Amino acid sequence: MIQISGPATFWLTALLLLIIIFGRYVLFSLTFWWLFKVSMKTQFAHRAVQTRPRKPGQDWREIGWSLLTSLIFTAIAMGMILAYQAGYTKIYTNLRDYPLAWFPISIILVLFIHETYYYWLHRWMHRPAVYKWVHKTHHDSITTSPWTAFSFHPIESTLQAIIIPALTFVVPLHISAVGIILLIMTLSSAVNHLNTEIYPRNFDHHWLGRWLIGATHHSLHHTQFRFNYGLYFTFWDKWMKTESPDFHKLFGEKTKKMMNDE
Template sequence: MLCVLEFNVQSVQTYCLVGLISVTAACLRYLLMTGTYYIIVCQLFDRKFRKYKINPDRVSGGVVQKEMSWALLNNLNYAILATATYGLYERGWLKLYFDWHEYGTLYGLLVILVLLLAHDAYFFWAHYLMHREPFRRISHHWVHHQFHNVTPWSAFSVHPIEGFVELLFRPVLLMLIPTHPYTLVAFAILSFGLNIIGHSGYEFFPKNFATSPLTKFSSCATYHYLHHRNSNCNFALFFNFWDRIMGSMAPDYASFYAATRGRVDSADRAESYSAKAASRGFASRER
């Protein structure tokens, strides 16, 4: 009996440690990566980069605090999912491997792309459903849509219920795809970096990004900004394949991008970001 009790205590301690490490790492990733981007782009070089800001209106400190609060609260989901994932690992249900040479470097790199594509598909359909009843009400997706003029801090700034749904695919993928921890870390950093860029409110990509055959299927800050302007379009995260297939891509995406990147005069640009803001009431409709 004492041996069983000691084993259970050790097991609980291990799970608690896994959860603590995971939530700490998630919070540090959020604060360091988002904070670095925010300090450099929005503070130190504000004047230099202001011409790249999609909506030139300034965001108040109170809004930024709300973005940070929701995001940090949402990071608690990492503790929950990490302990659950560790439980799956203990039972041998995950396809994690630790010898990098077992599958080779090419495989390890290709898996990052596979994870991005799988994440994008999962996110699109989860996000798409969150804009429809009853999932809209259950997920509390209005929390994310209360931020119209987004900042880097709004990345992952969602209600914890929505955040849990968004993270749920990760242990499932680890049960299906052989993955090395190095690949997993690279994916976690890359995916969150793209999330920050998408929510940054600044468009630094080339002027032909929205129309070039090499990049037009990718998402960007302008692409996601249009979703916050009009919540009935642009549900994708990294790519826009699914929006194109479902007919949910903003029809003015290319022209809006051109206006944002300075291809038209400032008056037309001002018109472009203020016009057609038909779905500003998303948050109010939810509450």
Template sequence: MDHFQEFSSYIPVDLFDPVNFLVAWAVVFFFIVVRYLLGVGLFYGIFWWKPSARLRKKALYSLTGKKKQIRQEISWSVVTSVIFAFGGVLTGLMWQAGWTQFYLGFDEYPLWYLPVSLILYSLAHEVYFYVTHVWMHKPSVYKHVHYVHHLSREPSPWASFSFHPIEGLIEALVLPLLVLVIPIHPVMFITYMTLMTLSAINNHLGYELLPKWFRNMGFISGENHSQHHRFSRHNFGLYYTFMDRIFGTLKG
């Protein structure tokens, strides 16, 4: 357990040294790309690569004839991974500088705060994502930036990180900003990033995996986000439907 309570377990080098910064950027990029390829690859293998006829019937749209689109989704996602890796190393640098609200000792906050910090991050991220996403749908921004994500009208899970670099940067900055204000243990921070990836895959899977009773509690999933890709006028949320409800942009 002590291992998780030591700074050097997470950041073993001085990131203020430019060479270390660049090496860390390359290493984090490698991990992000591998996580993307393995994570998305697993879901793609199960749901898109020769699914059984029974499973295919449950798909929200056609799974075939998308080779060119998938190549495009993977290319943009690799570019986004470079930017996400920059966001990751920037977060580490800020931590090293003493600017963040990371805490290392499990006894510094009550244990119940560990899951609560995840919820706080997801709520704040939802507001940030909704506001920036609606802004990116302004025609002048859309045609230069957000159009990349919407090249996939019927996305495959490979579209999870398929963003224009400017959108990638907007997304990459959310965690360094949140960690300035909301305390979190690095283990929960890593857990949050994993959940974020799984949620992105689920939203672009082309299937509805979450049961109706769960969605009725205000969670977004495949069906909700596929409507966004198809019509672009509603369902701007990330994890929850509350922002879409408040601003009247929810379509069930």
């Protein structure tokens, strides 16, 4: 991990992190947007979950909010780096410090805790007194796109950003495990907001697919508001009976065999 030894190193590190965080968002969002909205538009046209046109200028508004989100993520990441240097976190760099089996277990554990935190945070953000101040910015994108992935109000961005750094104080994580978790987070968010169902037919009933959130599942949250609060996985929605009753029917409609559907 980068060692910060003075103001110059601090600001250079912050700039580098901002480029990585915002650049990762742009790379994933642009790739998915181009792949499914431009390159393979004809093949995937029938898989568009919502057909309502996006608002004029919505892409640029989402990119603007996402840049602000990236700045907040950068500030919190800088705090985590300083805490690591001071010896407060449990981040480690030598794989031999813990049994190798702990590496995948730690990733799964953090994803489970993150999912749990986000599900209940998300439900709280939908309380009427909270929603208009914290979560409405994200829901201005009723018809989503990959650019929606990081489009949050600064309060929501902060609430979303603190959980993984906080976990580094209590859960031993290899530095590469942290990177993998952040990569999964960005990839999942881009897929979920794609508004194009990329999973195969009947994947919603597959032993793995039934637990993963995709574009259909999350798009229903943006249109129905009171269902499908999960981040990566569906298990809290299933356990708390907040999964949309329309999900399986809509997923089947969007993934049914058509001439250009492979």
